[in-house]
Amino acid sequence: MSVRTAPGNGCQFRVNLPRIAEAAGAAPAVTRTDRPRDVYLVANNIEELGGVQRVTHNLATMLHERGHRVTVVGIQHAAEAHDYGHRPYRWLTLNEEKEPPPPRQTGLRARLDPRARAAREAHDRARQAAVDRLSALFAEVDDGVVVCMQIWSMDWVGPADTDHLHVIGMSHESFDATLGSSRWERVQQWYRDVDLLLLLTEHDATRFELEGFNNVGVMHNSLSFYPEQASDLTAPVVVAAGRLASEKGYDRLVDAFAGVADRHPAWQLHIYGTGPLRGALEKQVERLGLGQWALLPGDPAA
Numbered sequence: 001m002s003v004r005t006a007p008g009n010g011c012q013f014r015v016n017l018p019r020i021a022e023a024a025g026a027a028p029a030v031t032r033t034d035r036p037r038d039v040y041l042v043a044n045n046i047e048e049l050g051g052v053q054r055v056t057h058n059l060a061t062m063l064h065e066r067g068h069r070v071t072v073v074g075i076q077h078a079a080e081a082h083d084y085g086h087r088p089y090r091w092l093t094l095n096e097e098k099e100p101p102p103p104r105q106t107g108l109r110a111r112l113d114p115r116a117r118a119a120r121e122a123h124d125r126a127r128q129a130a131v132d133r134l135s136a137l138f139a140e141v142d143d144g145v146v147v148c149m150q151i152w153s154m155d156w157v158g159p160a161d162t163d164h165l166h167v168i169g170m171s172h173e174s175f176d177a178t179l180g181s182s183r184w185e186r187v188q189q190w191y192r193d194v195d196l197l198l199l200l201t202e203h204d205a206t207r208f209e210l211e212g213f214n215n216v217g218v219m220h221n222s223l224s225f226y227p228e229q230a231s232d233l234t235a236p237v238v239v240a241a242g243r244l245a246s247e248k249g250y251d252r253l254v255d256a257f258a259g260v261a262d263r264h265p266a267w268q269l270h271i272y273g274t275g276p277l278r279g280a281l282e283k284q285v286e287r288l289g290l291g292q293w294a295l296l297p298g299d300p301a302a
């Protein structure tokens with residue numbers, strides 16, 4: 001593991017973690033405390049340019065500033081690292097090298113093929129070694145909180161020794177996005193038994209409850225900064241900002257705006273960001289005749 005450390009500032013803070021959803025009038029299992037806590041934030045990686053990574057570092061910074069002992073863990077290194085600036089808390093990467101992938105073959109063929117067996121054994125050894133390293137990290141404290149920031153990373157947190165810790169699982173996508181992906185199997189495997197499952201919206205929390213999850217809560221993403229002056233909301237402009245990728249649904253936003261643009265000609269749609277779908281969105285705007293109403297100015301930070 002590669003480790004980066006920074007001293008804490010020793011201040012006190014009252015933790016206000018979201019409560020576990022109450023079932024049949026049961027008392028919440030997470031309570032407030034005045035003492036500093038040991039908090040581990042675990043993500044797929046903590047280096048790439050991405051929304052979850054930004055939220056992870058925002059949360060770590062806020063907890064650190066309030067006197068908690070924070071450790072941020074990435075399962076593996078990102079293909080391309082982004083500079084998130086000064087990080088005043090401990091952070092580390094669990095796997096310096098990627099674990100050997102499991103064989104694609106399954107069933108009887110995989111058991112009979114010596115190459116597939118060797119690949120499976122190599123993968124299992126590397127995975128167990130990584131889980132053991134994570135368990136050793138958690139064993140540094142007598143109690144605390146583990147927040148699994150992304151579903152995939154639960155494949156390491158789940159089998160690790162967390163009996164002395166509260167475990168919180170998070171999902172940063174919609175229920176429908178999870179349901180239609182391979183992540184749903186992991187959610188079913190790991191998230192039903194965590195102390196708390198945090199979703200981004202009340203709607204998604206309700207959808208998970210309808211699937212039998214009785215441990216759901218809601219915590220919106222944090223902001224890394226606040227503007228010095230708030231908008232007075234008088235300009236007829238709808239603003240969206242983010243990575244121009246399919247999972248963000250900007251094509252749906254353009255379609256929705258097209259449905260009302262002719263009835264509200266004073267309004268404009270401004271979409272800020274960069275990404276692989278920029279060209280497709282520009283063509284969509286042109287095809288719908290929204291050239292003077294729907295604009296893609298680019299990255300506002302550029």
